[in-house]
Amino acid sequence: MDRRQAVDLGEFGDAFRRDPHPVYAMLRERGPVHRIRIPDAAEDYETWLVVGYEEARTALADPRLAKDGAKIGVMFVDQALVGRYLLATDPPQHTRLRSLVTRAFTMRRIEQLRPRVRRITDELLDEMLSPGGGRADLIAALAYPLPLTVICELLGVPEMDRTEFRKISTQVVAPTDPESESEAIARLGEYLTELIEDKRRSGVTGDLLGELVRTTAEDGDRLSPEELRGMAFLLLIAGHETTVNLIGNGVLALLTHPDQLAALRADMSLIDGVVEETLRWEGPVENATFRYAVEPLEIGGVRIEKGEHVMVGLTAAQRDGARFPAPDRFDIRRDARGHLAFGHGLHYCLGAPLARLEGRTAISSLLERAPGLALDGPHDEWLPGMLMRGLRTLPVRW
Template identity: 50%
Template sequence: MTLADTVELGARFFADPHELYRSLRHEAPVTAVSTADGLRAWMVTRYEDARPALNDPRLSKDSARYHEDGPIGFLDRHMLVSDPPDHTRLRKLVSRAFTVRAIARMRPRIEEIAQGLADRMAEKAAREGVVDLLDEFAFPLPMTVICELLGVPDGERDDFRGWSNTILSESTPEEHDAAAAAMADFLSRLVAEKGAHPGEDMLSAIVKASEDGDTLSAGEAASMAFLLLVAGHETTVNLIGNGALALLRHPDQLAVLRADPSLVPNAVEEFLRFDGPVNLATFRYTTEPVEIGGTMIPENQIVLVSLVSANRDPARYADPDRLDVTREPAGHVAFGHGIHHCLGAPLARLEGEIAFRTLLDRFPGLTLAGEPETLGWRNSTLIHGLTRLPARA
């Protein structure tokens, strides 16, 4: 197969990527694909190929080699789009804030935020009958947490959500560049403010961070803030949204969790495996010809590793299309693998656990308001998430 012979990733794929993945894992586990905006790449769908590809040094993450510096290029100076030694330096400078112990200390505040959101959601449900679980709970929980962690003012958070949606979804070049420019301007101002008037927040610490005499430049600090803000809410928003949908579509599993809430942490791992928040991992670029799954991919090609497909591979998980909150889902790649494994995974897991414990406790009659087939999914190859989740609480 060549890049001239591609599988198109369009609206049908966004609505149900699993249908295509079931076919590709069997017939063409490494295949050429094209997106609506004309991007051509190679997509890896089997677990046995995907996991090692995520940590293959021949697949570079250094995006600066492959596009000119523009509005989004300004924000592409963080660890997710860099290789060692730059990646090692950047990750080391922020990793202390994301240790399991540091995240555990945040539990009381996250629980407080979740309870407050549940209160407001219950009040709105009582008034209006139907609420959007994404707008009322799944989005504001992680957005509030990460903004408090980084010291982002309240008034900027809705704007940030709009910019993030535009940048990460299928949008026109003009819309994409305008959102990226607005975000870059906002983050540059925020970093300058933290440098001049540092607080107790993580972004202030990042701006003044040093390790072995090293520091982040202003551009690197703004780019790191971009990564932490976007990754810090997008992953958890869609973990909560996709997981809630999965439970509401599988009332037997919802009943299991209600009967034994101690299973919630394990259920969070199963939600990540079953319908994770990231579909295709961020771009990798071949630095030389690389053979993956029996297919030789030439040099200087984009490689997209499907986390969603790998996590539903029947060669790795028995009966993978079945939600089972008691399953042992160890080894899933929802947070990636290797040196680029998600730094914020402990925070996402804690937020997910608190979110589902809160929903189970506060809303014993929670149900979908409408047919699952009518729900919209975001037009994004990166983010696997709903546009809305109407529910009766």
């Protein structure tokens, strides 16, 4: 493909941030893979973007597309400041790291969290729905504090200033500028270094981070301090930011599709369908983190040269009509299996069961306790960047 034909996504302006789906649909009509220029990048940064479903699914599992940028001489600021983590490694390092963390991140542990997730949700709704209210920002009142509280308790992170942490976390996943991103990552890295050392000294068990500090594989392998910091960074950030968006996007979808909301209210057993269709229709991650071609390959008839960067468009792929009929329709009875919201292959999200549990609990509890829930003002301020797909605020009333 002629590189002069790169599509400059910045030319679509704010409309692309508010609603990227028409742009992705236009690209899919032209082909499954495109050279694009990322909007608001520090430089005119170009990469390949995969927008077709089958091509995206294949690319997510293709070993020729490495996650470790060091293989082609790339090191992003987060890895430099906090260390390598699962999303930035390949086998055998990825296999080793994942096996060590999986020992502590089990389905049994997630199931044990169910009553606690429900209690935290009830407490947040008690506060939000207290007499004399009647309106709130759902992101600040429920979608953000629920997963943050759960992941902090799971990891064993002391209760921190949520307002301050939200600023740091948002700058990491949806930075407004490179300098703020670097500062946020550095601050979080310093905090985690101190926390891990406290865990090591105290020897207290019972939380995930403490277990990771002491986890030893059968061959005696353990996580290094740098690996522990990188793992904690990933679990803390990915463990709540994505679920914030899942809850917010799911409630917004229901409130803007009254027929689907009515169907759910009539049959709350459809809640699983709501979560899965939200993940497909407006998933929390817009594009997977970069992959790097370690050898020439072809995707969707397009040649990718060694050393080039590839971004897999999860949001774009999940509106591919070749895989999901009437893809722009939000349908909670749809069979949404096969969506790519949690990735595919080796890097499939470890936290998927926890995200689903929190999404089901938050949305169903909210609707049960706020029967008159409705939108209460503008809801078009979406997070910047092309990584996350979520709202800054979601004003509601009841």
